[in-house]
Amino acid sequence: MNRKKNWERLRQETFDVCIIGAGASGAGAALDAALRGYKVALIDRSDFSSETSSRSTKLIHGGVRYLEQAIKKLDLAQLRQVKHGLAERRTVVRNAPYLAHPLALLTPVFSWFEGLYMTIGLTLYDFIAGRDAFPGGKWLNQKEALALSPKLTRKMHSAVLYYDGQLNDARYALALVQSADEAGAAVVNYAALTEFNPENGTIKAATIENQLTGETITLRANVFLNCTGPYSDAIRLLANPSLDRRIRPSKGVHIVLPRETLNSDCAILIPKTSDGRVVFAIPFGDKVFVGTTDTDFSDLAHEPVLEPAEVDYLLETVRPYLDQTPNKADVQSGFGGIRPLIVSSRTDTKTLLRDHEVELDETSGLLSLLGGKWTTYRLMAQDAIDRVSEQLGKSERSKTETHYLVGGENYRYEDWQLLQKAYNLPPDTCQHLMRTYGNRAEHIAKLIQSQANLAEKITDEQPFIKAEVVYQVREEMAVTLRDVLARRWRLELSDWSLTAQVAPQVADLMATELGWSATYRNSQLQSYQNLLASFAKQAGLVADGAAISAV
Template identity: 40%
Template structure:
């Protein structure tokens, strides 16, 4: 079974016309990242009328900048948070089942250079297996030094004593966000990118809707809603302040952002389909070396940050940390000149507001759902793996605190996303270069478009660009090269090289400026390391 084989067009004029003709909806969602999109799909499948507004492109922020792991959270187990790990492991298997074209099991190897490391971590990972139960992806194995090198040929041999292998998952975050949006739209939700919310509408002290503005035309629209969900990620406080200001009420900041930096290098540094994990570096952080779409991701950091830039820059110390730690564990140490792309994601770490006077629910899975006195429902924190469970919690809070009525049962646990093949055994590897495999059952639809035989780069054809505009909400060259295909995140210089041709195709399809100059500046940023 698949959700959709014949794609639903994403015609901008039709979308904006539908927005202008909306009556009151059950749910208006602010934010088109993992959480907001998960809420949209869950809500529409329960029979609710839904509109979602995103100020930029879907997954433009944190939701396209993850470490690409679908995981239960080994480090949470070490902290004794068994409930969180059990839930995340359950959600891991759900995601792998519902989007097998975008997510796959991935084996990890922890190399041991001290005698105590392998037995110590191995026992914990056996517990990880036990918690997963039938949802496990493979058994933890103790490895000799020779077996460890066979699994991860790029690992440093000097001093290697043993290793331990365990299983987690991997996915394409931006494309998963996109298929969530498209699946929700196919079920009747209205999703609009490049349409920031400018104001909240209040009546008798309660949120009754919002005002938004089309970033392309400047036209404003009013959306009336029985409930408004603020799922703007690290930017939720901007919306909360609008809510508080309108009612003359002070609001405390809810998010303390932290940034994670990722460096991408060629596969030659880790020529394996296994990921490398160092659970504790000298300063206590975790180091990953993860094969992804033909490259290797090195990271990540966890550094507090005060500002909320849309395109945050890495600190020089973060780059030095990643390269320095990688040099300790990889036979061939990556140099600054080896970095193909560098990107930064902001993580919304939650600090619980106090004395807000509203109903607050602090949940075990590191996210928070809060209802303000006006009825604005805010959700932030959490992680990609548990997006679906987060959406359930949000809708339960809407029903309990805003609508005061029960909802139909959640249907997302067994609902395949757009493009999902019916046979999960046909799951493609996503450690190889990107291409048509990311489209799942829609690959034949892509190949029916003009330019299917014109390859712009390995894994990218003209037809894929046209499909992006016609069916995947693409409005600029950045949308296409950063999030529909992941070239900006894999090789920024190559993305810049291809950008003029891709921009011409996008402009031909949309009739608007594809923002080539802005993308070239962005690609330069992704290819420039701080001094």
């Protein structure tokens, strides 16, 4: 992806559709529209998937909690969500198998009745899913459960095993963006829509500001599609100030613990919390993510961050399910995201519908894709581009259900061994490259042939090598330290201190590739390390914050 070239396309061309927001739904919509043959512009005011879409629980699921609510309340809307989610999860895995895979989840129970109740529910869950690549669930006795997850509490009666999916959310969204780019879309990050320019009351152009240079241009498109998730109301009101707000933002946070907390490839579903939610403890790389919370959030001008009370809540929630209880000193980082829940008559964010809606504002002509979740991003995008087609007077159908994303076609994880043999890289690095870039892993390895030092690891604690930073700048439109460390790698999410330690090396590599001056490089580095320190301080992890500040 070439940012400079695509920016010039935004300036010069007239598009069928301009999609605002490059998270899961926006990137998915861009790919869908491009595959239908439309001229597509995809813009985001920050990096691709820099907000909600990179801060999920990393699950692809139908929604066990939705199924329970659907049965208890005879709620067909909740049941429809489960059905949509289970149908789409197989597609998410199929189209990018290097970024998504089935995940085993265990639910510890403390009586035979509770085990029977959960087993019946999850049997129904499997029945709705039908025959797919996901294994079926089963009820395990305590011995069988401990064999799979040895750190579970010995106080449990038994455990119920079932399967959903896991994905690397930020990289999956990036693969959607790259696929859209290769299908002909003009994709640009750090491009903010600041003003709509209506013609006879209908939007046909908008002012776009380059967030890196301050330059502004006029972008022309026949249809504008708003895919900005929790920020949708701001775009809707920019187009038509008389509209009612439709989004009720909900904050969800995760804490990050060492892999040894579970010492298992199985996740844990905690079905009972003090506020009536479910919480997950999920292995992801060499860490365990525990979350999420669900609270109202109104301060959309600021990034949602982990707070001390949330750390305490999640530790207290997971504690009864583990034999050895983690404490605050074990928390290595955390992250927060904002769910874009659609306003309804329901009273709290735990019960608001998370299904999606495509809204047309008849006055301005703006289309807005509202609500939804990661699992059903493709279906959401398809529905949105169907409405775009109506506005354009065209009838092309979606082709995304069986379209492999970049890196996904003919992917074989076992090919890491061929990579190691050809380039003499460490086994963990080769495995990481295959899981991160799919069948394009060799593109990174080839950079080493012309510059041998790019084979060096960034840190002995991780499989990352210097060639990846070069590749991410040249081919994945990474332009800031956080683009690399938070999204193209997921290091910021998992370890604030280690992220701060490796940031200088990443800054040096990016400075060479992007032509940064020494002054700019130093200011970017200092600003990012200050941000990491502030995360630790705001979470009440003062010692970690002090350590980061000292790097």
